[in-house]
Amino acid sequence: MERVGATFLIAGVLTFLLGFFLQGVMPILTLRNVPVATVEEVANPVTPEFVDLAEEYPAEFERSFGKPTPASFAEALTLGRDLYVAEACWHCHSQFVRPVSNEDVRFGPVSTAEEYQNEMNLPHLFGTRRVGPDLIREAGKHSNDWQMAHLYDPRSVAPYSVMPGYAWYFEDDLRPKKEALALVAYLQWLGSWQR
Numbered sequence: 587m588e589r590v591g592a593t594f595l596i597a598g599v600l601t602f603l604l605g606f607f608l609q610g611v612m613p614i615l616t617l618r619n620v621p622v623a624t625v626e627e628v629a630n631p632v633t634p635e636f637v638d639l640a641e642e643y644p645a646e647f648e649r650s651f652g653k654p655t656p657a658s659f660a661e662a663l664t665l666g667r668d669l670y671v672a673e674a675c676w677h678c679h680s681q682f683v684r685p686v687s688n689e690d691v692r693f694g695p696v697s698t699a700e701e702y703q704n705e706m707n708l709p710h711l712f713g714t715r716r717v718g719p720d721l722i723r724e725a726g727k728h729s730n731d732w733q734m735a736h737l738y739d740p741r742s743v744a745p746y747s748v749m750p751g752y753a754w755y756f757e758d759d760l761r762p763k764k765e766a767l768a769l770v771a772y773l774q775w776l777g778s779w780q781r
């Protein structure tokens with residue numbers, strides 16, 4: 587009886603060690619040398635939508651980011667991503683086009699690992715739920731103005747939307763604050779590398 591117990595104990599410990607090696611140590615050994623692009627690299631060149639934001643909201647843009655340069659774009663992208671995380675947009679939106687169910691017909695090209703090899707995706711924002719559409723190919727799907735109106739009050743442009751409005755990112759006269767500009771810059775960046 588004692589020998590059976592000992593056998594199970596040893597088998598259990600070995601299985602644990604094997605699992606730890608395969609799922610804990612191996613990924614680190616194989617992935618630690620894969621280069622990760624910095625936000626500054628990702629933000630160069632700037633997207634046409636970011637330049638448009640500077641033209642459409644000149645005073646607000648100037649106050650928030652100055653000119654539409656790679657440096658100010660990097661700042662906007664970082665802030666936009668941070669707000670996306672803070673507001674839990676990822677709770678309702680995925681950022682990953684899967685190779686099943688004809689997703690590419692609806693959202694665009696299937697996602698590849700390379701697209702996530704940058705600091706903008708640390709932590710990754712694949713998401714697990716899709717209350718709203720996938721956003722990894724959002725760039726250029728709508729104009730900046732549409733994105734602003736939608737962010738302020740989704741039902742003003744999508745009447746049956748269940749997405750909440752984010753009115754606190756706008757002034758009383760509805761002009762966008764720095765946060766709204768950053769979020770739209772971020773949304774219009776998602777997938778821009780695929781165009």
Ligand code: HEC
Pocket residue numbers: 669670673674675676677678679717718719721724727740741744746747748749750752769773
């Ligand atoms: C409660 C769930 C929910 C949350 C939270 C949420 N959304 Fe949405 N979102 C939706 C739904 C549902 C739609 C589809 C209807 C519509 O267009 O409003 C949508 C649509 C969108 C679209 C339009 C996509 C397209 O291509 O038509 C964008 C962009 C978007 N959301 C961004 C955001 C951002 C940014 C946040 C966080 C600040 C956010 N969402 C938070 C549910 C949500």
